Amino acid sequence: MTRRDFIQTASLTTAGLMFNSIGRAGETNFPVVRIPEVRRKFKSAAVENKIQQIKAAIGNQELAWMFENCFPNTLDTTVDFSVIDGRPDTYVITGDIDAMWLRDSSAQVWPYLPLMKEDPALQQLIAGVINRQTRCILKDPYANAFYKDENKISEWKSDLTTMKPGVHERKWEVDSLCYPIRLAHGYWKNTNDTAPFDAGWRDAVLLTLKTFREQQRKTGHGPYHFQRRTESATSTLPGNGYGQPAKTVGLIFSMFRPSDDATVFPFLIPSNFFAVVSLRQAAEMLEQIHRDQAAAAECRSLADEVERALREYAVVNHQKHGRIYAYEVDGLGDFYCIDDGNIPSLLSLPYLGALKLDDRIYQHTRRFVLSESNPYFSKGIAASGVGGPHVGIDMIWPLGIIAQALTSNDNDEIRRCLAILQTTHAGTGFMHEAFNKDNPQKFTRRWFAWANTIFGELILTTYERRPQLLA
Numbered sequence: 001m002t003r004r005d006f007i008q009t010a011s012l013t014t015a016g017l018m019f020n021s022i023g024r025a026g027e028t029n030f031p032v033v034r035i036p037e038v039r040r041k042f043k044s045a046a047v048e049n050k051i052q053q054i055k056a057a058i059g060n061q062e063l064a065w066m067f068e069n070c071f072p073n074t075l076d077t078t079v080d081f082s083v084i085d086g087r088p089d090t091y092v093i094t095g096d097i098d099a100m101w102l103r104d105s106s107a108q109v110w111p112y113l114p115l116m117k118e119d120p121a122l123q124q125l126i127a128g129v130i131n132r133q134t135r136c137i138l139k140d141p142y143a144n145a146f147y148k149d150e151n152k153i154s155e156w157k158s159d160l161t162t163m164k165p166g167v168h169e170r171k172w173e174v175d176s177l178c179y180p181i182r183l184a185h186g187y188w189k190n191t192n193d194t195a196p197f198d199a200g201w202r203d204a205v206l207l208t209l210k211t212f213r214e215q216q217r218k219t220g221h222g223p224y225h226f227q228r229r230t231e232s233a234t235s236t237l238p239g240n241g242y243g244q245p246a247k248t249v250g251l252i253f254s255m256f257r258p259s260d261d262a263t264v265f266p267f268l269i270p271s272n273f274f275a276v277v278s279l280r281q282a283a284e285m286l287e288q289i290h291r292d293q294a295a296a297a298e299c300r301s302l303a304d305e306v307e308r309a310l311r312e313y314a315v316v317n318h319q320k321h322g323r324i325y326a327y328e329v330d331g332l333g334d335f336y337c338i339d340d341g342n343i344p345s346l347l348s349l350p351y352l353g354a355l356k357l358d359d360r361i362y363q364h365t366r367r368f369v370l371s372e373s374n375p376y377f378s379k380g381i382a383a384s385g386v387g388g389p390h391v392g393i394d395m396i397w398p399l400g401i402i403a404q405a406l407t408s409n410d411n412d413e414i415r416r417c418l419a420i421l422q423t424t425h426a427g428t429g430f431m432h433e434a435f436n437k438d439n440p441q442k443f444t445r446r447w448f449a450w451a452n453t454i455f456g457e458l459i460l461t462t463y464e465r466r467p468q469l470l471a
Contacts, residue, residue, distance in 0.1 A: 030065040033429045035076050042075040046119035047112065054463060058470035062422055063459060069429040071456025074108040074449045080148060081125050090128030091148040095447035099145040099168035102136060103258060104450045105129055106179035107343070111457035113190045126187055130196040133180040137204040141211040142224045144176045144260065145169045160227035160241060172215070172224050174254040174271035175344050177208045178278040182352070185281040194289050202290050205282050209299055212275060215253045217246075226255060234261035234389060247331035250309035258342035259390040265328035265336055269314045270344035272306055273354035279303035315361055321368040323361050325349075338376050339369040340388035341397025341434070343454075347386060348403040357407060370404065380437025383420045387434060391444055395434040398424075398451050402458050414462065415469050421455065431455045 037043075051071060055064045080091040092105035109126050116123035136146045140162075147154070150166035157163055161170045184197065214222040225241035237243045243255050243266045252275055254268040283299035286292045316326045316335045325346050326335035339346045346362075347369050349355040355362045368374055369386060376387045378396050386400030387393070398421060405417035424440035425431065431452050433445035445451075462469055 030062065030429070034069050034072070040076045041079045042081060042125060044072070044075055044112070044115070044119050044122045046115035046122055047072050047075060049118070050115060050460070054459065058463065058467070060422070060470050063418065063470060066422070066425065066429055067456055067459045070431060070452035071111070071459070073430065073452035075112075075125075077447070078108065078449045079125060081128055087131050088124045088128035089132050090125050091132055092129060093449075095449040096445060099147060100132070100136070101145045102133055102176040103144070103173070103179045105133065106183040107450050108453050110183060110186065111453055111460065113186045116187075116190055123191060123193070126183075127193070127196045130180070130184050130187060130201070133183070134196075134201045134204045137177065137180065137207060138200065140164055140167055140170065141177060141207050142172045143167045143170045144173050144256070156228070158229065161225060169260070170226060171256040171260055172226065172254065173256045173258060173260070174212070174215070174252050174268060175258050175274055177211060178271070178274045178344075181205070181208070181278040181282050185285060188285060188289075197285065197289050202286065202292065202295075205286060206295060208282070209279070209295070209302065212252050212279070212302060216248065216250060217253055218248050224255070237262055244330065249313055249331040250305045251313065251331065252306060257340060258344060259340055259388055261390050263328055265330040265334060267313070267329045267331060269310070269325055269327055269329065270346055270349060272310055272314070273349055274344045274352055276303045276307050276310070277353050279306075318364075318368060318373070320373055321371075322364050324365040324368050325361060337368070337374075339374055339386055340376065340390070341386045341400030341403075342388060342390075343399060343403055345369075345386070345400070345403060347400065347407060350407045351403060357409065366407075378437040382436070382438055382440050383424050384437070385420065391434040394437050395444070396424075396437055397434050398431045399454065402451075402454050405458055406461060411466060411469060414466065418458075418462070418469065
């Protein structure tokens with residue numbers, strides 16, 4: 001069952017009743033919708049203290065209520081912590097699907113990193129995520145999602161690729177190997193703890209480097225191919241499972257996007273930008289923790305090569321917005337100009353540290369992304385924002401609105417984003433995958449922990465930098 005199919009649009013009748021009973025509640029009389037304490041998967045004193053601090057400090061009581069629901073949602077509902085061979089191990093589901101995506105699990109715990117110094121148990125939980133991700137990558141660097149049970153056979157076992165027990169899905173996405181490096185680097189910088197970064201972690205980083213090199217495809221297609229028997233063109237690959245043809249130019253082929261949809265052209269620009277950042281972070285860690293100068297130099301060399309190729313091939317001339325970054329290219333002169341609400345996206349590149357906010361081409365790209373020139377920008381009665389092909393037109397992703405706010409220096413723009421998020425949760429008190437531009441009660445994925453946790457990150461960031469916007 002795909003993410004698109006797993007939880008479809010909620011019933012308008014049911015959502016309408018919920019909105020009437022919850023969304024119209026008095027300004028300071030919001031109902032309790034957070035999972036009961038006795039059923040919470042993990043309890044963090046630091047997270048609870050932060051929730052109380054934010055609730056007491058900001059004037060917008062609805063945003064405070066939403067923060068209390070969303071920020072701890074990953075810990076409340078998705079984590080499974082244990083100790084394996086004396087090392088912490090944490091399995092993290094996305095919410096409504098019992099599988100661990102390398103991308104989602106990294107993003108879900110990312111906002112908790114600054115709180116680890118106040119909560120050793122929280123630090124161990126996140127160290128467990130890193131340990132689990134290391135084992136996943138060593139099992140199969142081309143897979144995007146895994147099971148807790150390493151012997152479980154996937155429902156996608158008939159996919160025409162090399163499926164292994166313990167692998168849920170095997171869609172090759174460059175960002176799947178970037179996110180674990182981002183999390184590892186952030187953990188290290190916040191704690192100075194090197195315990196998760198043992199020889200196995202180093203092997204996983206070297207395997208990531210090898211996989212990126214293979215998918216530059218300088219000497220043939222490489223070992224990865226994928227096809228699925230499906231009616232959905234975005235769930236399989238053309239070209240006998242190798243994707244559309246492209247010219248070898250130094251960029252890394254990504255067969256699927258962060259949405260798990262197939263790419264149109266195989267050089268996915270946001271993910272290649274992300275790879276540059278991740279390779280340099282990996283180099284720093286290999287150098288300082290493992291004293292592996294040679295591997296660090298290889299990571300930096302590949303980062304430099306991809307960066308040069310991005311300068312040459314990622315920028316295109318748009319008839320209205322001038323020089324912008326394309327979403328996908330093939331190195332042959334063909335390109336696809338859209339943006340997608342998932343992260344990495346073109347919009348999110350400063351958030352990921354890939355570009356500076358004042359980068360001129362990024363600003364041109366931003367204006368394109370947030371305009372009707374972008375086929376997946378929707379403007380409706382209820383809201384406007386970036387969506388994506390995964391759930392179709394007229395659907396807006398809260399992830400896209402949050403990325404817009406996290407990459408803005410404009411108080412009015414951030415205030416508008418917060419207002420959209422506040423008025424489109426359909427009375428649930430939580431974020432969703434996507435909602436209809438004219439009717440927020442028509443949404444997908446009632447339980448989507450990544451969107452919940454990054455909403456919490458947005459509230460925290462706004463509170464720290466622009467508290468007046470939360471009044």
